[in-house]
Amino acid sequence: MSAVFLVLSAFLASAVEMVEALTIVLAAGITRGWRSSLLGVGAATGVLAAATAALGPALTLVPISALRLVVGALLLVFGLQWLRKAILRASGLKALHDEEEAFAREVAEARATDGRSRGAIDAYGFTLAFKGVLLEGLEVVFIVLGFGSTQGSIGLAALGAGAAVVLVAAAGVAARAPLARVPENAMKFAVGTMLTTFGIFWATEGAGAGWPEGDAALPVVLAFVLVLSFVLVVLLRRRRLEAAVA
Amino acid sequence: MRRFARFWWDFVVGDDWRIAAGIAVAIGLVALLHHVHVTSWWVLPLAVAALLYASLRRATG
Numbered sequence: 001m002s003a004v005f006l007v008l009s010a011f012l013a014s015a016v017e018m019v020e021a022l023t024i025v026l027a028a029g030i031t032r033g034w035r036s037s038l039l040g041v042g043a044a045t046g047v048l049a050a051a052t053a054a055l056g057p058a059l060t061l062v063p064i065s066a067l068r069l070v071v072g073a074l075l076l077v078f079g080l081q082w083l084r085k086a087i088l089r090a091s092g093l094k095a096l097h098d099e100e101e102a103f104a105r106e107v108a109e110a111r112a113t114d115g116r117s118r119g120a121i122d123a124y125g126f127t128l129a130f131k132g133v134l135l136e137g138l139e140v141v142f143i144v145l146g147f148g149s150t151q152g153s154i155g156l157a158a159l160g161a162g163a164a165v166v167l168v169a170a171a172g173v174a175a176r177a178p179l180a181r182v183p184e185n186a187m188k189f190a191v192g193t194m195l196t197t198f199g200i201f202w203a204t205e206g207a208g209a210g211w212p213e214g215d216a217a218l219p220v221v222l223a224f225v226l227v228l229s230f231v232l233v234v235l236l237r238r239r240r241l242e243a244a245v246a
Numbered sequence: 247m248r249r250f251a252r253f254w255w256d257f258v259v260g261d262d263w264r265i266a267a268g269i270a271v272a273i274g275l276v277a278l279l280h281h282v283h284v285t286s287w288w289v290l291p292l293a294v295a296a297l298l299y300a301s302l303r304r305a306t307g
Contacts, residue, residue: 069273073269073270073273074258076269076290076294077258077259077260077265077266077269078258078260080265080269080294080297080298080301081259081260081261081262081265083298084260084261084262084265084298084301084302084305087298087302088302088305088306093305093306138257139257196294200290200291200294203269203273203276203290204276204286204287204289204290206273207273207274207276207277207280207286208276208277208280208281209276209277209279209280209285209286209287209289210287211287212287217287221291224291225294228294228295228298232298232299232302236302236306239306240306
């Protein structure tokens with residue numbers, strides 16, 4: 001059961017981040033030239049691969065209880081950030097993330113910036129694509145290493161993340177446009193829920209406490225986080241409607 | 247160096263530092279209760295509910 005959660009969480013988190021990275025790379029490629037943008041993508045991928053290769057084996061040397069405590073606490077704080085934003089979006093108190101709008105903004109900024117040099121590497125295009133892939137990819141590396149190391153299967157988490165990268169890249173090449181129809185906000189809600197669930201589970205175990213029924217408690221924690229999130233969405237929606245009427 | 251630290255702070259802690267502080271206290275409580283042989287698995291779920299509710303209340307005024 002936890003292996004399914006592991007792959008699914010890594011897949012969803014990676015897919016969401018890669019959809020955002022794709023939007024930035026498309027904007028850079030269309031406005032500043034594909035050569036510089038793809039070089040930026042390659043350089044960022046190299047940095048992320050080096051970070052994963054360096055940290056992955058190092059994490060396997062850390063005792064599992066210490067790893068679960070630190071990773072669980074980090075995932076919990078990190079996951080609550082995602083969940084908080086997702087609840088605010090679902091209740092209508094924060095604008096939904098819109099890839100078409102983000103794409104238009106990036107294109108406008110890239111076009112407004114001078115200094116394009118045809119033939120040579122365009123520094124702006126390279127930097128835009130590099131930063132986009134690096135920053136979005138860093139979250140994926142964090143989640144893959146966190147999930148994978150605490151479950152003792154970095155390969156399984158990397159498999160989920162890798163499948164998402166391939167799928168999003170293929171969809172991007174086919175569509176040649178931002179993937180605006182991907183249910184990104186719902187996916188972010190799901191990722192926030194899963195990160196929070198794993199965070200609660202591992203941080204509790206890392207602090208020394210045990211769960212009733214061991215690993216079988218994981219779906220119960222997930223159900224708790226889901227119900228809590230939906231209750232908070234309903235409460236916030238009601239508050240928003242009451243404020244609108246008053 | 248300051249920008250580097252700022253980046254990691256925003257990356258991990260985000261908009262509301264009180265959530266991170268509350269989680270640290272709650273994990274400490276789990277360890278403490280476990281140390282004195284009191285069942286403590288319920289602490290983090292409860293802390294998450296309280297911290298998330300409080301943070302959302304602050305965010306929405």
